[in-house]
Amino acid sequence: MKIMILGAGGVGGYLGARFLRAVEPDVTLVARGAHLDKIRQEGLTILEDTERYTVHPAHATDDPEGLGLFDLILVTLKDTDLDDGLERIRNNVGPQTVILPLLNGVEYRPRILKRYPQADVLEGCIYILSNIVEPGVIRKKGKIFRLCWGKEGFDPADYRPIVELFDRALPRHKPTAEIAYEQWKKFLFISPMAVLTSIYKVPMDRIAQEHADELRELTEEIAALAQAKGVPLTRQDVEATLEQAAKVLPGAKTSMQLDIERNKPAEIEALAGYVVREGDRLGVKVPTMEKLYRALRLRTSE
Numbered sequence: 511m512k513i514m515i516l517g518a519g520g521v522g523g524y525l526g527a528r529f530l531r532a533v534e535p536d537v538t539l540v541a542r543g544a545h546l547d548k549i550r551q552e553g554l555t556i557l558e559d560t561e562r563y564t565v566h567p568a569h570a571t572d573d574p575e576g577l578g579l580f581d582l583i584l585v586t587l588k589d590t591d592l593d594d595g596l597e598r599i600r601n602n603v604g605p606q607t608v609i610l611p612l613l614n615g616v617e618y619r620p621r622i623l624k625r626y627p628q629a630d631v632l633e634g635c636i637y638i639l640s641n642i643v644e645p646g647v648i649r650k651k652g653k654i655f656r657l658c659w660g661k662e663g664f665d666p667a668d669y670r671p672i673v674e675l676f677d678r679a680l681p682r683h684k685p686t687a688e689i690a691y692e693q694w695k696k697f698l699f700i701s702p703m704a705v706l707t708s709i710y711k712v713p714m715d716r717i718a719q720e721h722a723d724e725l726r727e728l729t730e731e732i733a734a735l736a737q738a739k740g741v742p743l744t745r746q747d748v749e750a751t752l753e754q755a756a757k758v759l760p761g762a763k764t765s766m767q768l769d770i771e772r773n774k775p776a777e778i779e780a781l782a783g784y785v786v787r788e789g790d791r792l793g794v795k796v797p798t799m800e801k802l803y804r805a806l807r808l809r810t811s812e
């Protein structure tokens with residue numbers, strides 16, 4: 511299988527390395543800048559638990575144009591880079607190409623299908639703590655790993671080679687036709703956490719301890735929005751998410767918080783602005799998110 515990782519950073523680089531270790535040699539890593547240079551010179555190094563391993567992709571590039579059609583493209587860019595990144599793969603997408611976006615946020619499938627209607631575009635989400643710590647080096651923290659993927663009406667039997675690859679290469683994954691529910695469940699966790707960790711500049715465990723009221727308000731607002739969109743998130747999902755928030759790895763930060771700390775473009779629109787706009791469109795009140803979204807916008811434009 512010919513695989514491309516579009517955005518071989520914390521998430522994508524880790525997944526690409528797992529595929530390469532599972533003896534899937536045809537993996538192309540798309541990255542840029544010093545990180546790409548290092549991958550080309552020395553390979554991509556992963557630090558995981560007490561292990562350190564280095565993999566060498568078939569290709570490492572910032573311009574996949576000449577590499578032909580791919581069977582599977584994992585999109586692991588930040589939302590802020592998505593349009594530019596998608597433009598770069600225009601010569602790599604054919605009718606047999608499966609595109610799996612794993613960005614935080616919801617509703618990537620329609621956005622990608624609009625550009626590549628010929629492709630088989632899925633939806634996905636991932637729970638992982640994994641970041642570039644220096645060019646060419648990714649650290650995956652803790653045991654957390656869960657990847658859900660699929661689409662409505664999806665039958666995993668139609669995707670045997672991908673299921674087999676993921677079975678071999680990943681700690682765990684869930685192919686599912688209930689992907690909207692899984693994605694919104696992840697959104698229920700990450701949208702409030704990303705917003706609150708970025709506003710209060712403390713790790714996730716302290717948000718659960720010190721800002722429990724706002725965490726609950728945001729989580730309930732998002733559950734109400736999901737319900738208005740026909741996604742069956744329940745009161746139990748809200749409570750389970752809040753319990754999960756109370757048990758996160760101490761000191762762990764969200765990827766949006768890290769981006770803001772590093773003065774990088776942050777996924778504010780995908781994780782907060784989206785909730786405000788959809789709330790407005792569907793008549794769902796999201797006052798806490800509105801207030802914090804405004805504060806985040808102000809803070810990042812300073």
Ligand SMILES: NC(=O)C1=CN([C@@H]2O[C@H](COP(=O)(O)OP(=O)(O)OC[C@H]3O[C@@H](n4cnc5c(N)ncnc54)[C@H](OP(=O)(O)O)[C@@H]3O)[C@@H](O)[C@H]2O)C=CC1
Binds near residue numbers: 520613636
């Ligand atoms: N990190 C985490 O633990 C988790 C992240 N997520 C989500 O996963 C997605 C990816 O996040 P993450 O892995 O942290 O992001 P990273 O920034 O670590 O990785 C993305 C990589 O893609 C590169 N890139 C961006 N645009 C291009 C381009 N046009 N051409 C080539 N390379 C490009 C980036 O380069 P550059 O650095 O120069 O921008 C970066 O190396 C986000 O939606 C995030 O919210 C979800 C779960 C956990």
Ligand SMILES: CC(C)(CO)C(=O)C(=O)O
Binds near residue numbers: 640766
């Ligand atoms: C909270 C976490 C680490 C969970 O996967 C995440 O999705 C992020 O920081 O973007």
